[in-house]
Amino acid sequence: MGACGVSEKARRGAWRLALVMWACLVAACLVAACLAWAPLARAAASDVPVPVAVAPGVYAMLGNGDAVAPANRGIVANNGFIVGTRGVTVIDTGTSYRYGRAMIEAIRKITPLPIELVIITHQAPEFVFGASAFRDRDVPILAQRRTAELIRERCAICLKNLQRTLGDDEMGGSRVTVPDRTVEDTTQIDSGGRALQLLYFGPASTPGDLAVLDTSTGVLFAGGLVSAGRIPELRNEQIPGWLAALDRVRALAPHAIVPGFGPVVKDDAALTATGDYLRQLDAAVRRAYANGTGLTDAMRTVQVPDFRSYKLYAAAQPQNVQRLYLQLEKQ
Template identity: 80%
Template sequence: MKGTDQFLRRAWVAAFAACVAMRVAHADATTDRAPVQPPHPLTVPVPVQVAQGVYVMEGNGEAVAPANRGVVANNGFIVGKRGVTVIDTGSSYRYGRAMIEAIRAITPLPVERVIITHQAPEFVFGAAAFRDRDIPILAHRRAAELIRDRCWICLKNLRRTLGEDEMAGSRVTVPDHTVDSTTTLDSGGRALQLLYFGPAATPGDLAVLDTATGVLFAGGLVSVGRIPELRNESIPGWLAALRKIGSLDVHIVVPGFGPPVAPGGIAPTGAYLRELDAGVRRAYASGAGLSEAMRTVQTPDFRQYRLYPTAQPANVQRLYLQLEKQ
């Protein structure tokens, strides 16, 4: 019954409140400051050219773990006539430095801008390596706010998972340029559309479209072969964003996790979200408590996806708690 889950919910809320209360004590340890130099290099994915001047560095799509050194998410860069635009920066300062070296092996042109698509930790902590080179960093305003307010917690978790050595020099780096809506900009001599569809997977998701080639970096909006993780928002806005992506003139979609796909390859992300939402609503309407719903609500078509054993019950929990607030 729902009443039997009050303790579980109270414990969850109390744990979150305790983390927030620790923020001031840890602010000096996580804010943007001079880095510690990493003692040994990191091998990053080889940049793969998916269209003229557009390169993808594909992570392995797994959960962050010492064995993969946090190299799990996708990022990439776009080479223009006069400079390079970087899309997302990996999970550590060491990754950001290695990414800069990988770009130098492709082109002598300077990096002119970094674009962060959303605030998930696997995408943001390499930004400090670019900040140290005075390279502008851009994100949606809401993503920048969340990086400032919450990413110190993510950094603590990454240090605990990967170790202080692996995360040496990593720090919270708040973007110094922001946008509030869809924007077209010239970056490095290429026209890029920064697409904002409203709150979706997170409040500040951006997708980046290279108009010359039709390559779309979808960031947190699309996951291929990996369970999408609900973070800050509910499902309707996410599904609406996916529909809008489907209406664009796009040739290749680079997901946040998993291999680049044709536009039709984004459909499983929406299918999972709809199936998950329907399952949680049925469980809630039937009177199932939170712990029971986390155990019994399944999405069978996606059992073979990465992170299913951990992300599925976590997603159920988040949706269930949202229903309780309605």
């Protein structure tokens, strides 16, 4: 009996020890998992811009203005939303379906009002692919007619490029989403109980640029027309129409401008800088062309020194030179 008692006692002790060791192991695994996931959770949350109040009811979500890369998850461009008495109007939607969903969640933290309309200012890929998240919620999507056409014609290639750059996981669910509403010219609308002017000045940075003016606050979402601290990228059109559009924007004297890239500005400094870059670039390329400089040499040597410190200068400057040079060859 004594032997049996000792044996039973030993078995119970061994069992308690095993339970303790198992509990410690589970706790250690949970701690390790939390430590492993915490940085990822913080990174995912911190990568999504927090809405910034620009004026009563007007919010901007600001990208970092860099080139699209895995490190920034493609969150480089600016977008935002306007809260009216009846609903919300979204201006541009970011690079991916994932970002579009994040926009929707950010809006829900500001207001319970429904999202009534999405406005796409132009067809650059950093601004359009989040629209699929809004389409899935049956939100109407509006753009200038040429922008809608270009999204239909060209954005499948842009989507493939983004998938290669950012990966299938980041771009999961993203698809080409063609606006179902279009405008031809400058139009005033009521959206969500807010009076908005959709301003079309003709082909500028792209054939279908819209700027969106909230008439009650004077805040202008400039889309592709204005960049702050980042080199403008020439895409489809020539410079004169872009410069004329900038002059029209200046004449409006907006209270604040949300540029396509860069910080919100409350003066015309970004307008002036965008125009100055375009003029200096145009003059420099024309000089090189008139002097007989070949395209390859022009892409390497034509510089706009005043803007060397701007984001994307090293990458965008040669591409801009190439586009202007090829336009001159066609004339």
